[in-house]
Amino acid sequence: MSQTAGRNSEDTSLLTDPRLESSLNRNFKEDTEYRVYKRRWFILAVLGILNFSNALSWLTFSPVSDHSANFYNVSPSKIDWLSTVYMIAAIPVGFLAIYLLDTFGLRLGIITGATLNFLGLAVRYLSSFDFISKDHHIPYMIVLGGQTLCAIAQPFLLFAPTKLAATWFAGDQRAVANMIASMLNPLGLLVVNIASPAIVKKDGDITLMLFVYLIPGAIGFLLSIFGFCSSVPPSPPSASAAEVHETFWQGLKKIVRIPAYFLLFVNFGAGFGLLSSILSVLQQILCVRGYTDEFSGYCGASMLGFGIIAAFFSGLYVDKTKKFEEVTKICFSLAVICFMAFTILSTFDDMQIELLIFCTMFGVLGLAQYAITFELGVECTYPVPEATSAGFLAMSGQIQGIAFMLFFQFLATEEIHPNQKCTNNPSEKIHVLTTPLLICCGYVTFTCFLFVTFFKTKYLRLEAEQRSGADSILNYNTIANYRQQPVYS
CATH class of the missing domain: 1.20.1250.20 (MFS general substrate transporter like domains)
Incomplete structure (x- = not known):
């Protein structure tokens, strides 16, 4: 098989000609060893x-x-x-x-x-x-x-x-x-x-x-x-790995014209940016109401630790079922609810157990969909190169993460809270992030509504692999067995 750069330089009009595509598919069935x-x-x-x-x-x-x-x-x-x-x-x-x-x-x-x-x-x-x-x-x-x-x-x-x-x-x-x-x-x-x-x-x-x-x-x-x-x-x-992919510039021109990818771009960026920025300011959010640095550390560790475990099982599930869209929509919707609950609870004292639970669930539901969303981006933009579709989703998260951090800095209020653990002086005014957190709640709720209501896409990569002769889209070992070649080497 040729190198990636060589494949990218091929004329991608082949992918749009049904007669040539049919011929290519027959060649994949007969000549390609997966x-x-x-x-x-x-x-x-x-x-x-x-x-x-x-x-x-x-x-x-x-x-x-x-x-x-x-x-x-x-x-x-x-x-x-x-x-x-x-x-x-x-x-x-x-x-x-x-x-x-x-x-x-x-x-x-x-x-x-x-x-x-x-x-x-x-x-x-x-x-x-x-x-x-x-x-x-x-x-x-x-x-x-x-x-x-x-x-x-x-x-x-x-x-x-x-x-x-x-x-x-x-x-x-x-x-x-x-x-x-x-x-x-x-x-x-x-x-x-x-x-x-x-x-x-x-x-x-x-x-x-x-x-x-x-x-x-x-x-x-x-x-x-x-x-x-x-x-x-x-x-x-797999068949999709063997096919001709579009070049970087062709892919860039294509993804900006795909409505489903635009919704995914906004929605994933909102979720990823919010999660990363909350991890950065978690101590500042909680110390205001008297929660210690150690408790903030437990909340952050719980978000990430249980989130990574959830991501492992969600990856296994999606590999078997291919329910990219369903898992992403359910996880994001529930994550928004958990974040809203966390925001409200963070305005009260002595709510350690409740805050820990919703912190954990926010991380679990957020990270469970992280890698799956990248795969969904590939499915709705194929044959755009994978790094292009995934890269711009990640960049959306970084851009919106910066926006959230700016919200936290410029919209924070200066208040005095005697029970605060942010400084050693109980009478000192400290930054309170309740207002920007509520704004973030409204924003992610809006993006979630748009995503759940209007996002719909075909799984273009899976369809291409089916057309290329994959008898089972869930297990490509069937292709290798059909070729009577060893799968592993």
């Missing part, structure tokens, strides 16, 4: 490690913002920029990452992300050395530069799982493969919320923390360089 290879799990593991490492770098300083501010001799708001830079960098870099992944293939895209991520982690570690001059906030500028490199790496890694699943995995494993590679990112967010406070007990422990987080990045970098040898397998795993 196989999956054991090495696909190694490649999936490498991408998972890289997404895990990149997530560690994203929120490294947030759980220990007080020690980080003291160590770098800056204000806490400057520490917030070390995580906000991820959302900002994702927008312009995202276009380049999508183009590189879909034009030159997975290998170049993932190695680019791995290299940038490793360099960023190394620069961050360098910022903590004693020989660095402390004048003019130079250590902070160095760590910000390292964070920026890691932020630039994120789109190359975050946009790759959907393409990897489509290129290396058969149809009955795509959603699970996408889920595994994608969920290592929130797993990293979960670990960093536990590990950073555990490592940093005093300001000087920042150096040790940065070294510890450098290790998985270095491992992922070495594995990608020496172990990821090809963007595509020797033989395609």
